Every structure is written in structure tokens, then in C-alpha cells.
Amino acid sequence: MKTRAAVLHSVGDPLVIEELELQPPKADEVLVRVHAAGVCRSDLQIMTGSTPHVLPAVLGHEGAGVVVECGSESANLRPGDRVIFNWAPACGQCFYCDLHRPALCSVTKDAIWAGVMQDGTPRMYLGKNPVYQYCALGCFSEYVVVAEAACVPLRANLKIPMPIAALIGCCVTTGVGAILNTARVPAGGNVVVYGAGGVGLSAILGARLVGAGLVLAVDPVRDRRTKAAEFGADWTLTGGDGDASIVRERTESRGADFVIEATGIPSVQEACLEAVRPGGTLVLAGLAPVGSNTSFPAARITRGEITIRGSYYGTSVPEDDFLRYARYYLEGKLPLDSMMTRQYRLEEVMQAYEDLEQGRLIRGVLLMNG
Numbered sequence: 001m002k003t004r005a006a007v008l009h010s011v012g013d014p015l016v017i018e019e020l021e022l023q024p025p026k027a028d029e030v031l032v033r034v035h036a037a038g039v040c041r042s043d044l045q046i047m048t049g050s051t052p053h054v055l056p057a058v059l060g061h062e063g064a065g066v067v068v069e070c071g072s073e074s075a076n077l078r079p080g081d082r083v084i085f086n087w088a089p090a091c092g093q094c095f096y097c098d099l100h101r102p103a104l105c106s107v108t109k110d111a112i113w114a115g116v117m118q119d120g121t122p123r124m125y126l127g128k129n130p131v132y133q134y135c136a137l138g139c140f141s142e143y144v145v146v147a148e149a150a151c152v153p154l155r156a157n158l159k160i161p162m163p164i165a166a167l168i169g170c171c172v173t174t175g176v177g178a179i180l181n182t183a184r185v186p187a188g189g190n191v192v193v194y195g196a197g198g199v200g201l202s203a204i205l206g207a208r209l210v211g212a213g214l215v216l217a218v219d220p221v222r223d224r225r226t227k228a229a230e231f232g233a234d235w236t237l238t239g240g241d242g243d244a245s246i247v248r249e250r251t252e253s254r255g256a257d258f259v260i261e262a263t264g265i266p267s268v269q270e271a272c273l274e275a276v277r278p279g280g281t282l283v284l285a286g287l288a289p290v291g292s293n294t295s296f297p298a299a300r301i302t303r304g305e306i307t308i309r310g311s312y313y314g315t316s317v318p319e320d321d322f323l324r325y326a327r328y329y330l331e332g333k334l335p336l337d338s339m340m341t342r343q344y345r346l347e348e349v350m351q352a353y354e355d356l357e358q359g360r361l362i363r364g365v366l367l368m369n370g
């Protein structure tokens, strides 16, 4: 069948809407009609080359849709199921899966990073040439074929809007999970969040959800600071040199119990260590450019017994966490509607990325198929 999709042909080029040939799903794969796809910064890192990826590729990894057709060995999904895409589907059997750390699965990641299905072959073609799927999803497309394991079905009682479902597939799970799963922030814990985009705002919502004490947000963009305050930050800071001392002032001279870094910018990662109190924890939740280095003062980490933790996909178990966050949304505990600042058609994808780069977006969502 045919599908229209946003294709990156070369680093630095704009995405081009192409009509691709989409092969049918094989054994444990499914064909999904995509309804919504989030405009995430990770896709931008592919466009700029700061994350290398095989090209041409269809970008998009934060999405939701409806299953149209199932492969012969698909056991868990049926046509008509509403699903959220999981960009880190796991094998369920390796060392890391046994540890209940599916985002670290060592079996599935090679194919995911090669932009192909788990059998090593692509499903999308432009003429005779393969087009790869970012995260083996490539959901900036009207239809995709993906691994069944990359789909988390929303049960009948979880009737959330498709754009919200899409956000749960990446930024919400990454940000809320950094608080709930990685940092395990206790009630009353003080939290500083660096970067108030989709991930950072989700972290602020997560901090409010667990009953954190003081919540501070740091972002140079005024609209994002306004949004951070709306989402529950007690104070917002601009990202200047004096921020760490302001954090100490607000926390009885100690510094924050938990700092969540959601930008992935090495200089910000370095600066935000200053805001962590002795014995506190810095969580690196933003994705730094591949090959970049961040420099930390080891003596301060040792003397201060500071913990630095990476958080990938919010240390989540998507099959559980996606549904939990959908339930929290329905219960009003995760007010995600105001995170979505603009909706676009697939053809407007480059406008969406320009808006993101210009700081005009918190989260944009592409809407496909009505």
C-alpha cells in the first residue's frame, strides 16, 4: 500500500513529504494508521546530524494510532486497537529485561537504531530504495508497519485523545518517569528542573504528583517559564550564572535534593550540578549530542556524595507506565492538555520544527488521518 510520510534525505535538508510504498506486516508486526505524532527535539537532532542515523529515514517517534492489520503471529493486538508507540520495545528475555529495565534491552536495540524491523529488513520504500524508520517507528507517516512489541494498547476504559496518547509515548514518560522511577522523589523533596520543554514540564507535573516540596524551573525562554509556573513551579529562573546561589537561598543554604536536567546541553548539565545539595541527586534526562562530553568536578561529587544518574525513557516499563499516565490524565492528576501548544498537518512539519527551534512551541503535534 501507499503512505505519505515526512522523509529526511540528507542531514541539514528539510523533511520532504513523499509517497512511499509500505509493505504489509510480517509475523509479529502490525500495520497502524497513525493519528498523532509529537514534534520532539530528538528528531531535530537527526536532522542536524547531532545524532547520526542511516538515511533516508522517516522521522517521528512519539505517536499514537489505530491498528489496521496484524501479522500472522501477532498475539496481543487486534485491528481497531488504539495504541501508543513505544520507541524502546524489549525482547523480554535478556539480562536487562530480567532486571525489569526494558529500555536497556540488549537484543532489540541494534535493529531499532538501524531503522529496520527486528528481522533486519525495512518496510518502507521510495521506488526501489529502502527508507528507514527512526526508532523503527517513523510515525511522521499516515501509516506505519512496526513491531507488535512497539505498541502499547490503550484499554477500553482509557479513552484519552490521540494527541495526548502521542505525548505519553515520549516526553511525558521521559519527564514524569525521571521523577517517579529514576529519582524516586519523595513527598517534600525539593526539585529543580533545568529546561521547561515537553520533558521538563512533564518532570514538573511529576514533582507535583508526588507532593514534592519546593519546585523550581530554569529556562531562558520567557514563555516556557510562564508555562512552568502554570504547571506548578514555585519559582522560575532564567539560566544565568547566579541561579545556583538562588536555589541555595530558597533551600535554607543547602541546594536542591534533586536536580532534573532536561535539555541535554553539556554546559547546562555542568552548570546544574552547582544546584545539587551534598547527598543530593542529579538526574540527566535530556539527550546530549552523540559524542559530546560533559565535565564534572569530581572532588565536589566525592566530598558531597552526589549521585549522578542517567534516565532513559524515564526508567519506564512502557506497558505499565503508559497506562498509568493515561489514567492519571483522566483523573486530572496530569493536566497534559495545556502542554500541547499547537497542532499541525503532516505537510506543516517543517513549520512545526521552525516553531520549536524559535522557542514558540512547548509541544507541537502533527495530526494525520483526521
Ligand SMILES: [Zn+2]
Binding pocket: 040, 041, 042, 061, 062, 170, 171
Ligand atoms: Zn522524543
Ligand SMILES: [Zn+2]
Binding pocket: 090, 091, 092, 093, 094, 095, 096, 097, 105, 106, 107, 108
Ligand atoms: Zn531484552
